[in-house]
Amino acid sequence: MWGLPQGIPQTQKGILQKQIVDPMTNTSLFVVGLFACLAWAGLLSANEPLLGDTERGRRVFDQSGGCSCHTNYSKEGRNAPVLAGGRALSTPFGIYYSTNITPDLETGIGRMSDAEFITAMQEGIAPDGQNYFPIFPYTSFTGMSDQDLVDLRAYLSTLPPVKRVNKPADVMPPFSWRWGVSLWKWLNFKAGRWQPDPSRSEIWNRGDYLVNSPSHCGECHTPRDWTGGLDRSMWLAGSSDGPEGELAPNITSDSKTGIGSWHLRDLIWFLETGFKPDGDDTQGLMSEMIEHGYAKLPQADLEAIATYLKSVPPIDHRVQAHSSE
Numbered sequence: 001m002w003g004l005p006q007g008i009p010q011t012q013k014g015i016l017q018k019q020i021v022d023p024m025t026n027t028s029l030f031v032v033g034l035f036a037c038l039a040w041a042g043l044l045s046a047n048e049p050l051l052g053d054t055e056r057g058r059r060v061f062d063q064s065g066g067c068s069c070h071t072n073y074s075k076e077g078r079n080a081p082v083l084a085g086g087r088a089l090s091t092p093f094g095i096y097y098s099t100n101i102t103p104d105l106e107t108g109i110g111r112m113s114d115a116e117f118i119t120a121m122q123e124g125i126a127p128d129g130q131n132y133f134p135i136f137p138y139t140s141f142t143g144m145s146d147q148d149l150v151d152l153r154a155y156l157s158t159l160p161p162v163k164r165v166n167k168p169a170d171v172m173p174p175f176s177w178r179w180g181v182s183l184w185k186w187l188n189f190k191a192g193r194w195q196p197d198p199s200r201s202e203i204w205n206r207g208d209y210l211v212n213s214p215s216h217c218g219e220c221h222t223p224r225d226w227t228g229g230l231d232r233s234m235w236l237a238g239s240s241d242g243p244e245g246e247l248a249p250n251i252t253s254d255s256k257t258g259i260g261s262w263h264l265r266d267l268i269w270f271l272e273t274g275f276k277p278d279g280d281d282t283q284g285l286m287s288e289m290i291e292h293g294y295a296k297l298p299q300a301d302l303e304a305i306a307t308y309l310k311s312v313p314p315i316d317h318r319v320q321a322h323s324s325e
């Protein structure tokens with residue numbers, strides 16, 4: 001492997017080789033040994049299934065906004081069967097219906113293994129290998145840790161199963177083709193766990209994780225390009241095509257078009273109650289995400305979300321009804 005200089009007599013080559021190769025052999029042996037240990041440790045941890053904790057999972061559920069898109073509160077009101085899906089989510093491409101994520105064995109996700117659940121959330125791939133439509137915000141959930149997901153799964157498994165068959169999407173081709181989602185993913189999706197920024201505080205990092213992974217604030221509050229991909233240069237700057245055709249306001253720290261004038265306490269209060277600093281209350285899905293999720297978070301999580309949001313650079317972007325944008 002080590003090329004020896006040409007023209008050196010054989011005996012010298014032997015000596016040279018000995019000098020060069022011997023220490024290398026020791027090092028190589030060490031390296032091989034180290035890799036073997038690491039591989040062994042890796043195998044052990046890969047084979048050891050993560051155990052889900054329902055209490056921790058309940059908190060992840062709250063962080064996600066109570067998976068509110070999966071309950072049809074908008075049409076069926078307060079008595080809508082929780083997490084049984086069927087909620088119409090309109091997009092510029094047509095209407096998608098959220099799915100049944102109760103533990104029902106036939107129509108819900110009762111038969112999904114933990115590993116399949118993790119793959120669904122982090123990769124956007126169903127147990128049968130098909131792509132999920134990106135209305136399912138795996139672009140954010142991909143950042144979630146395996147442990148958080150297994151905990152969430154454990155919590156979801158404790159909820160009552162509901163029998164309700166999923167509704168097919170009401171969208172035109174090519175947006176109804178699941179294989180087309182591979183192209184969409186290639187353009188707009190990068191799978192990968194969230195990574196902390198060591199130059200920032202612990203609370204900021206916690207907020208970054210929550211906002212951009214489980215709480216998926218950017219999925220509604222960021223405008224999308226013509227392919228339906230999130231415009232990352234306009235992160236949290238508001239969208240005319242929010243869920244169910246609502247406007248999702250600019251939540252960057254811009255003082256004119258965003259929430260730059262809100263104090264840290266205002267944000268925490270808003271996430272706890274849905275009331276804005278001017279006394280008005282929020283509507284639609286945002287109010288549901290608060291009521292069924294964010295409001296139940298411990299102060300530490302709310303403070304982290306608010307701290308992170310206050311640090312988001314201002315973007316001057318007035319969100320307007322679709323036609324005028």
Ligand code: HEC
Nearest residue numbers: 215216217220242243246247248249251281282283285286
């Ligand atoms: C499912 C989509 C969705 C998600 C997820 C979401 N929001 Fe919202 N949010 C909205 C919509 C829609 C509104 C506007 C509601 C209204 O008109 O009352 C809104 C309103 C707000 C407002 C009020 C802003 C203003 O100027 O009135 C704030 C602040 C806010 N959201 C913060 C957040 C944060 C923080 C998160 C994540 C923890 C989040 N939102 C997640 C859809 C969403």
